[in-house]
Amino acid sequence: MDNFVLITPQGKVKGRLKDSCMKYLGVPYAEAPVGNLQFKAPIEKLEWFGELDATKFANDPIQHPMYFGCSEDCLYLNVYVPKCVSLGIKLPVVVWLFGGSYVHGGCRGTVAKHGKRGLYDAETFAVENSCIVVTINYRLGLHGFLYLTGISDKFESNLGLKDCEMALRWVRRNIDSYGGDVNNVTLWGESAGAALAVAMMCVPSAKDLFHKVISQSACLESFYTPEEATEIAKKYLEFAGVTNIDEINKYDYKQLTKVVESIDGYVRERKFGICSVNPVVDGEYLKEFPSTSSFADLGKPILIGSNANEARVFGKVMKGFKRDEVMKRIFPSFPEEYRQKVLDAYSKNPKTRDFCDIAGDIMYKVQKYNVADAISVNNSVYVYQFNYAPVIFRLFGWGACHVAELPLLFGNMKPWFGMPLYLGDQTTAAAVGKRMRKYWGNFIWSGNPNYANDGDHPMDVVWSKYTSTDRNCMNFGKTDSCIKDQDVETMQKLQGERHFFVRK
Structure with a gap:
């Protein structure tokens, strides 16, 4: 396995070449959503000094149950580039959004945390189809989809969906350096990821960032109205024991994340099959029910x-x-x-x-x-x-x-x-x-x-x-x-x- 250094608008990126696929793993597309950036829309990751080691996966999003490798600092993506890119032809790009009911998962894939090749390792797909595959993380659960906006206007909504848009903006700015065609981008997802891909068509600010969609097993009737989402958010905070929403950053995120089990039961007493947290059709960012x-x-x-x-x-x-x-x-x-x-x-x-x-x-x-x-x-x-x-x-x-x-x-x-x-x-x-x-x-x-x-x-x-x-x-x-x-x-x-x- 050989290392390979690429010059990109963000800086130098060291990936690894295995067989016929170059992998650039754990590339940041946004600033870490921690501290004052928690519960805020993602901020673009700009240039870095030196060389980024992109030979290992970065963190998966916070979720419950927690496993090794989960962190609030999770806004990373992986780029799989077939070796044929060296022929000088710009290759089409496909951006993968994983599923997991908006509360589970990560772009490494299910078994990657055990040191094996993960379910979402896109080497085979990229090489067989001569395309560039980008797999991304987005925030989950409380941090990504709980509608705190309905309780306080200090918080922003649809953060997980906004993470996906920021990743698409990363593709627009950077993928040319990896050999990708910015004018041929497909958004591809399964389950919750498919619902996000379809929903992105209803986000005006994202309409020019991708050109086609692949949707596998999307559950699209699970999206919330602001009223529904506010009810769930209030109940979530009640279960978590949060009495002052302005101090939510002071609570242990692991303890807050565990509440998802309780809120699941509460939601499913009312709507079977509906996820506990969902994208919200707020009429501003997400304009329409998809x-x-x-x-x-x-x-x-x-x-x-x-x-x-x-x-x-x-x-x-x-x-x-x-x-x-x-x-x-x-x-x-x-x-x-x-x-x-x-x-x-x-x-x-x-x-x-x-x-x-x-x-x-x-x-x-x-x-x-x-x-x-x-x-x-x-x-x-x-x-x-x-x-x-x-x-x-x-x-x-x-x-x-x-x-x-x-x-x-x-x-x-x-x-x-x-x-x-x-x-x-x-x-x-x-x-x-x-x-x-x-x-x-x-x-x-x-x-x-x-x-x-x-x-x-x-x-x-x-x-x-x-x-x-x-x-x-x-x-x-x-x-x-x-x-x-x-x-x-x-x-x-x-x-x-x-x-x-x-x-x-």
Whole structure:
């Protein structure tokens, strides 16, 4: 492994060259949000003196439970550059936003803290697709998304989302030095990260910082109004024992972060599946709910999708509850008449798995089609469903659940938390992942998943554009197929009451 020093607008950066990928790890894009900068919008990190050692990962954001390597000083990013950049061609750039319900995660990836190659290590993706991948950290939980603005105007809102914008501004100012094309930037996220990517289209100050979006399993109905967010913030401070909000900086951040467990229970008594903290549509920074028809004007070309069995991994949450209790938890604000319509769309006596499918459809699939319908008015939209389940997930009855696609897309298929995900199925899984990475890479290059450039030979299975009438959807499994009206029977029943799922 060789070191490599790069000259950038920020200063000298020492990265490392491994095989065919240069990695620049732990590059600061903003000043550390500590002390007087805590609960403030990020401030651009300017030049440094000397040489930055970018050969090791920096800190992950503060979260609960805490693990080694978490810190308030977390606004760093990693840059993965394929060796082919030396050919002098400016490469497209994709910026990765990790998921974790706005309270968990980090850009190193799940297992990186144990010294192994992390889930979000983008070496394979960058090299195979000849693109530059930037993975970023953003503030979580209390520090990133708790709406203290509703209690005191001394605090700013949507800090985690503003961190993402600052990282995009870093890309605009610096990525040319790494060999990237500032005029071809894709914002890519999964789960909470996907919701942030979609929401960024509704942030006026960020509209020129990226050109395309990839959204995987975004739960878009979880965004708060200022009134909802203020209620949660007040309850959070009550649980934390904070009596004077102006002195919140004096409290131990570890103790404050632990409150997330209590606030989770409080929130989920009211809205099942909703994260305890969320981006807030404040009408100033985040102008619109990212599921409204405004996307016809605000939207960008998008590759958007979800997994076939998103919520089955959450099944244990619903065990022990009767049918009516579960329905009230999934739809707390909906009238009883509508809850019955939803049940009628499924089996008459649903088991826990069926309840999970209901939750998954509402939280992920309906939102996916709402966004796709709106953006397809003026922009290219490509919709997918992921339908391949690792062996271990099938054994647990999870199927193609939430996050199941991530090891395949990043090409990091080693045991996860000690679980051999693809036991006996490694070859098939690797082939599925390689095909998906190629489609994703083509979209990053050209905005069309079928080819990177107009003259290229298209993929074996052509991925047709989505429209509200054709409803084309690529189905990824052991084999791929582009079919029409994916989930049409269920979706038509649910979208027949679409006004319940579109916030305005």
